[in-house]
Structure formats: structure tokens, C-alpha cells
Amino acid sequence: MSTxxxxxxxxNLRSAAKAFERAAREHGLDASxxxxxxARALAAADRVVLPGxxxxxxxxxxxxxxxxxIEALTEAVVVRRRPFLGICVGMQLMATVGREFETxxxxxxxxxxxxxxxxxxxxLKIPHMGWNELRIRTSHPVLAGLEDGDHxxxxxxxxxKAKEPRHVLATVDYGGAIxxxxxxxxxxxxxxxxxxxxxxxxxLIANFLRWRP
Amino acid sequence: MLKVRxxxxxxxxxxxxxxxxxxVDLVDAGDPVEQAKVYDAEGADELTFLDITASAxxxxxxxxxxRRTAExxxxxxxxxGGVRSVDDIRKLLLxxxxxxxxxxxxxxxxxxxxxxxxxxxxxxxxxxxxxxxVRPSQWEVFTHGGRRATGxxxxxxxxxxxxxxxxxxxxxxxxxxxxxxxxDIPLTRAIADGVTIPVIASGGxxxxxxxxxxxxxxxASAVLAxxxxxxxxxxxxxxxxxLKAAGIPVRL
Numbered sequence: 001m002s003t004x005x006x007x008x009x010x011x012n013l014r015s016a017a018k019a020f021e022r023a024a025r026e027h028g029l030d031a032s033x034x035x036x037x038x039a040r041a042l043a044a045a046d047r048v049v050l051p052g053x054x055x056x057x058x059x060x061x062x063x064x065x066x067x068x069x070i071e072a073l074t075e076a077v078v079v080r081r082r083p084f085l086g087i088c089v090g091m092q093l094m095a096t097v098g099r100e101f102e103t104x105x106x107x108x109x110x111x112x113x114x115x116x117x118x119x120x121x122x123x124l125k126i127p128h129m130g131w132n133e134l135r136i137r138t139s140h141p142v143l144a145g146l147e148d149g150d151h152x153x154x155x156x157x158x159x160x161k162a163k164e165p166r167h168v169l170a171t172v173d174y175g176g177a178i179x180x181x182x183x184x185x186x187x188x189x190x191x192x193x194x195x196x197x198x199x200x201x202x203x204l205i206a207n208f209l210r211w212r213p
Numbered sequence: 214m215l216k217v218r219x220x221x222x223x224x225x226x227x228x229x230x231x232x233x234x235x236x237v238d239l240v241d242a243g244d245p246v247e248q249a250k251v252y253d254a255e256g257a258d259e260l261t262f263l264d265i266t267a268s269a270x271x272x273x274x275x276x277x278x279x280r281r282t283a284e285x286x287x288x289x290x291x292x293x294g295g296v297r298s299v300d301d302i303r304k305l306l307l308x309x310x311x312x313x314x315x316x317x318x319x320x321x322x323x324x325x326x327x328x329x330x331x332x333x334x335x336x337x338x339x340x341x342x343x344x345x346x347v348r349p350s351q352w353e354v355f356t357h358g359g360r361r362a363t364g365x366x367x368x369x370x371x372x373x374x375x376x377x378x379x380x381x382x383x384x385x386x387x388x389x390x391x392x393x394x395x396x397d398i399p400l401t402r403a404i405a406d407g408v409t410i411p412v413i414a415s416g417g418x419x420x421x422x423x424x425x426x427x428x429x430x431x432x433a434s435a436v437l438a439x440x441x442x443x444x445x446x447x448x449x450x451x452x453x454x455x456l457k458a459a460g461i462p463v464r465l
Contacts, residue, residue: 013307014280014283014284014307014308014309015283015284015287015290015309015311018283018284018285018287018309019287022287053306053311053333053334053336053337054332054333054334054337055330055331055332055333055334058331058332058333058334089334101331124215125409125410125411125434126409126410127335127336127380127381127410127411128215129336129380129381129411129434130215130216130217130218130258130411130434130435131215131216131218131258131464132214132215132216133214151216151464153288153289154215155289155311155312155336155337155380156336157334157335157336157380173214174215193289193311195287196287196288196289196311197287197288198253198287198288201287202287
């Protein structure tokens with residue numbers, strides 16, 4: 001079983017790949033993990049992971065700049081329905097549109113937009129940075145074993161506001177509910193960093209590696 | 214609820230851990246990767262590496278340390294020291310760092326902070342400020358490990374860096390660093406209250422009560438310490454227990 005992490009010039013790919021390898025090993029899963037910037041590699045991928053740090057527009061441009069990547073991603077995920085995991089900005093890119101610095105189209109898989117976090121309490125710092133407690137809204141195979149109150153590591157200034165509440169799988173409270181996980185069909189995205197969230201994160205990654213939507 | 218972070222810091226020179234007292238008298242004591250694993254297991258919320266020599270020749274040593282750490286520790290890692298360009302930041306991120314901390318280079322060329330924030334996002338750009346009291350309620354920014362005065366007012370500088378796109382301020386009191394007398398609370402509070410981004414208090418922790426003060430009185434979002442953890446004076450879990458006992462939310 002091969003899992004591909006897409007390298008489009010954004011993010012802590014090495015630590016993400018290591019986390020996937022570790023999660024597979026700890027949970028006894030047979031999974032090869034490859035980091036690739038080659039769109040052709042997606043054809044053979046059983047699972048696809050889109051990481052991302054940085055600004056929405058920059059990430060989208062980076063993704064679009066890899067020849068054939070968005071087409072290959074669409075083919076793998078939308079047509080062939082391979083399990084997909086978006087992480088942080090990789091999750092935000094699943095939205096229809098992003099409004100960080102400028103307005104840029106996302107992949108359009110989760111209806112909604114990415115907007116600045118605006119906490120009700122002005123004393124709350126932005127970025128929302130650090131360990132915060134998950135609130136699970138909907139049970140989901142990739143969130144199996146994660147419970148309300150489990151800590152995950154967040155670092156972001158923008159959030160995905162999904163148009164349809166049923167697409168929101170988990171939230172986190174930061175001066176109001178903020179989207180922590182979205183999903184539909186074979187797609188899931190998490191705002192937090194599972195590769196940085198110690199045991200909770202490794203469990204989520206292992207769940208993803210064995211997920212059969 | 215978002216938790217207050219406890220961040221052990223490892224000062225790294227030529228791939229080895231050191232800890233200075235007032236930035237001189239370095240005492241060599243260990244392998245950073247081994248130390249990072251200990252902190253990871255103890256429940257540290259993040260790790261910070263500060264490369265204190267940062268000479269160009271030894272840069273690859275640092276990348277190697279970052280790579281090896283990221284292979285074993287699944288927690289956020291910030292790396293600072295010698296970060297001069299967007300390319301330096303990208304190399305650190307690719308090695309496995311999550312955030313890069315910019316100090317001297319931000320003073321030399323403030324536009325770097327905005328460029329880096331636009332490229333990588335504010336969340337991975339930390340601006341480190343080394344400040345020294347020059348008169349009551351006034352602090353000046355120093356660079357080059359505290360050796361060079363800049364003439365910049367620390368509070369104004371912090372605000373400017375936040376506006377430029379910094380995601381976080383790592384604030385070190387040069388007067389307190391290595392003294393174990395506690396954070397400079399008036400400085401910490403002035404900066405934390407002056408910017409909308411998180412402030413990490415650093416410099417001078419010698420007792421667990423100092424960590425509580427940094428958050429409760431200094432309004433810091435996170436507390437960073439090197440020696441007390443490195444030399445085993447206190448464990449990370451003890452630091453968190455002390456914060457919790459003072460009513461401060463922590464991840465246990």
C-alpha cells in the first residue's frame with residue numbers, strides 16, 4: 001500500500017513523512033510512504049496526503065506550478081476516489097475559496113471559504129498557536145479513538161468555514177468554535193498538525209492509513 | 214481551551230548542546246537529539262533549538278540535528294540562530310523544523326520578516342528579540358547574542374515586527390538570561406500587552422514560580438527555559454504541575 005505526500009514547495013515534509021512511517025510501524029500497518037513532487041506518482045498512489053504551511057494563495061500557486069499536479073490530484077481523489085488527507089493549509093485548500101492576503105480559488109471539494117480567525121475575545125492572540133482540545137462532532141473512521149478533550153497542535157490564523165455543517169467533523173474552541181476537521185466521502189482534512197500532535201496525531205495517521213471509505 | 218506552552222530550549226553549538234551564563238562561559242553537556250527525545254517523552258509542548266554559533270561552515274551540522282530530531286520527535290520544533298534569508302528558512306522547514314526564529318537578520322533587513330511571512334505564513338515566523346533595560350520601563354534591542362546595541366526600542370520593535378508579519382515573539386531579557394533570577398516581568402508584560410501575537414517569555418528562569426510569574430504577571434502565552442530542564446533541576450512535568458497549581462491551563 002503506498003501513500004504519497006505531495007511536495008509542492010510548502011511545508012515540513014520530512015517530519016510529516018517520518019510521522020507516517022512511525023504511525024505505520026507502531027500500528028503494524030504495511031505502508032510505504034513517499035514524498036513526491038511528480039504528478040505521475042499519484043497514478044500509483046493508494047492514498048494521498050496534501051500537507052501545507054504558509055499562506056493559502058502561495059500554497060495554491062505552488063500546487064498549480066507543479067506540471068499536471070492538480071489534474072493528477074483530481075484524477076486520484078475525485079475520479080478514482082483514493083483516500084485523501086489534507087493537513088493545515090492542505091486542508092484549507094479543500095475549500096471553494098481562500099481569502100488570505102488575496103482571494104484565490106481552492107480545490108472546491110468542501111463548499112466554504114477560508115477566512116481570518118476573529119475571536120470574540122480581543123485578548124486572544126492570533127495566530128491560534130499551541131495545544132487545544134478537540135471537540136468531535138461526528139464519528140468518523142479517521143477520528144476513531146480520539147475523544148473530546150484530546151489535545152492537538154494548532155498553528156493558524158485562518159480557518160475553513162464550511163457551508164454545510166455536516167462537513168464539519170470536529171471543532172476547537174478559540175473565542176468561538178473553529179473548524180478542526182472536515183470531511184466527506186473519501187476526503188478528510190484537519191486544521192491541526194497530526195504529525196506534531198504526538199500520540200493523538202500518530203493515532204489519526206494510523207486510522208487514515210487503514211481507512212477504506 | 215488553548216493551553217500555555219512550556220518550551221525547553223537547547224542552545225546548540227557545532228551540533229552539541231551548550232548553555233551559556235550571560236552568553237559567556239559555555240558548558241558543553243550533550244547530544245541535542247537525545248535531549249530532545251527526553252523532553253518529548255516528558256510532555257514538552259514544543260522544542261526550540263538556538264544555534265548560537267551559526268557560522269556558515271557549521272550550518273550543515275545544524276540541519277542534520279534538525280533532521281534527526283524531526284525523525285524522532287513528533288512535536289513542534291523551532292530553530293533559530295543564523296537565519297538570514299527566505300532560503301535559510303525553507304532549508305530549515307525541509308529539514309523538519311516547523312518554525313524559524315529570526316533575530317539579527319530582522320534588524321539588519323526588516324523586510325525579511327514580511328517576505329518570509331508571505332512565503333511560509335506568519336505561523337512559522339518567530340521574531341526573537343533580545344532586550345536589555347536602558348532606563349526604567351525602557352528596553353533596547355540587542356543583536357549578535359547580546360553583544361551589539363541597535364538603538365531600537367524593544368516595545369516599538371515588537372509592534373513593528375508583529376505588523377510586518379511575525380507570528381510570534383520570542384522575548385529574551387539579556388539582563389536576566391543565565392541568572393536564574395526569573396523573567397524580566399515588566400518587559401514581558403509591556404511586550405505581551407503591546408502586540409496581538411503570542412509572546413514567549415525567555416531568560417532567567419531558575420525556579421518554577423518564575424514560570425508562573427511569566428504567564429500570570431508577564432502575560433506570556435508560552436514560557437521557555439533552558440538550564441532548569443537541561444541540568445535536570447526540574448522536569449517538564451514539574452513545570453506544568455506548578456503552572457496548573459497556579460490556575461494556569463496546561464496540557465498534562
